[in-house]
Amino acid sequence: xxxxxxxxxxxxxxxxxxxxxxxxxxxxxxxxxxxxxxxxxxxxxxxxxxxxxxxxxxxxxxxxxxxxxxxxxxxxxxxxxxxxxxxxxxxxxxxxxxxxxxxxxxxxxxxxxxxxxxxxxxxxxxxxxxxxxxxxxxxxxxxxxxxxxxxxxxxx
Amino acid sequence: xxxxxxxxxxxxxxxxxxxxxxxxxxxxxxxxxxxxxxxxxxxxxxxxxxxxxxxxxxxxxxxxxxxxxxxxxxxxxxxxxxxxxxxxxxxxxxxxxxxxxxxxxxxxxxxxxxxxxxxxxxxxxxxxxxxxxxxxxxxxxxxxxxxxxxxxxxxx
DNA sequence: CTAGTTTAGACAATGTGGTTGTCCATATAG
DNA sequence: CTATATGGACAACCACATTGTCTAAACTAG
Numbered sequence: 001x002x003x004x005x006x007x008x009x010x011x012x013x014x015x016x017x018x019x020x021x022x023x024x025x026x027x028x029x030x031x032x033x034x035x036x037x038x039x040x041x042x043x044x045x046x047x048x049x050x051x052x053x054x055x056x057x058x059x060x061x062x063x064x065x066x067x068x069x070x071x072x073x074x075x076x077x078x079x080x081x082x083x084x085x086x087x088x089x090x091x092x093x094x095x096x097x098x099x100x101x102x103x104x105x106x107x108x109x110x111x112x113x114x115x116x117x118x119x120x121x122x123x124x125x126x127x128x129x130x131x132x133x134x135x136x137x138x139x140x141x142x143x144x145x146x147x148x149x150x151x152x153x154x155x156x
Numbered sequence: 157x158x159x160x161x162x163x164x165x166x167x168x169x170x171x172x173x174x175x176x177x178x179x180x181x182x183x184x185x186x187x188x189x190x191x192x193x194x195x196x197x198x199x200x201x202x203x204x205x206x207x208x209x210x211x212x213x214x215x216x217x218x219x220x221x222x223x224x225x226x227x228x229x230x231x232x233x234x235x236x237x238x239x240x241x242x243x244x245x246x247x248x249x250x251x252x253x254x255x256x257x258x259x260x261x262x263x264x265x266x267x268x269x270x271x272x273x274x275x276x277x278x279x280x281x282x283x284x285x286x287x288x289x290x291x292x293x294x295x296x297x298x299x300x301x302x303x304x305x306x307x308x309x310x311x312x
Numbered sequence: 313c314t315a316g317t318t319t320a321g322a323c324a325a326t327g328t329g330g331t332t333g334t335c336c337a338t339a340t341a342g
Numbered sequence: 343c344t345a346t347a348t349g350g351a352c353a354a355c356c357a358c359a360t361t362g363t364c365t366a367a368a369c370t371a372g
Contacts, residue, residue: 007269013292014174113163136169
């Protein structure tokens with residue numbers, strides 16, 4: 001099967017599209033009071049989840065060591081996005097939870113993502129955007145939350 | 157304008173699709189004799205270009221310091237993908253060029269990307285894939301080679 | 313031609329985020 | 343009760359980025 005577009009354009013466009021959306025998200029988040037958030041943080045917050053988790057479990061979900069997860073938590077704690085509390089049922093565990101500021105950033109992110117998707121729907125047409133999403137769903141794993149991002153994009 | 161899909165699914169699917177393709181590329185590159193290449197290296201090789209460049213210019217294109225670019229070049233030189241030579245017209249400059257092994261990896265990457273795109277065309281239909289690419293072109297900047305990847309995905 | 317400015321590259325010190333290894337306290341299984 | 347497994351803290355280390363400094367070479371004015 002022959003093609004009109006060179007094969008390398010597809011992955012680049014996919015990544016550029018991701019980047020365009022994420023850049024817009026963070027520009028808007030900065031305007032709305034969260035200028036220090038980085039693209040990675042959304043994944044970390046998702047990995048923490050609504051009920052909180054532990055550093056060990058967080059490391060597992062993100063695909064990093066528990067120590068690395070612990071350092072992420074430390075810096076996010078300093079920035080006021082998460083807090084650590086004791087687990088009444090297991091004195092070893094310390095539960096990492098999102099603070100009000102953390103959940104606020106998540107709520108704003110969701111709203112901004114919806115707004116950006118609406119922009120796309122206006123530009124492409126709702127049917128084309130739906131088709132694009134259907135096609136991407138077909139070509140990607142079912143579980144949306146593959147959170148093991150840190151380190152995936154290795155450098156020289 | 158209302159939507160059926162939550163807004164956050166679109167960027168995640170875009171990224172997952174990119175990742176699926178890149179993972180497949182590198183699995184195949186590893187089978188074909190380039191197991192040490194990482195996703196980042198393709199961007200670096202593109203930034204070096206067919207005629208070679210200098211560490212300073214490479215840093216500019218990749219959006220990193222000249223020192224960081226120099227270290228990338230060092231490690232790629234150790235791996236046999238690039239070589240440094242003098243510039244006969246400017247004794248300060250050292251030209252970084254791809255070696256035969258470097259250009260081989262680029263040629264293989266191009267072929268693998270084409271093969272992956274054919275797979276997508278078979279799965280989605282050539283028309284749907286073409287529409288997808290058209291839509292992505294519409295929503296992304298014209299210049300395909302935004303190479304300033306290192307550091308963009310900041311971590312906590 | 314010389315003097316001053318700019319540029320490429322090397323070297324050093326530092327910061328951050330990742331790694332492994334060790335250790336202790338607490339739970340859990342037999 | 344004892345043995346094992348788990349969560350978390352601490353230390354050492356490594357990879358990769360940063361800034362700052364320095365030298366050599368090349369431009370640019372005069």
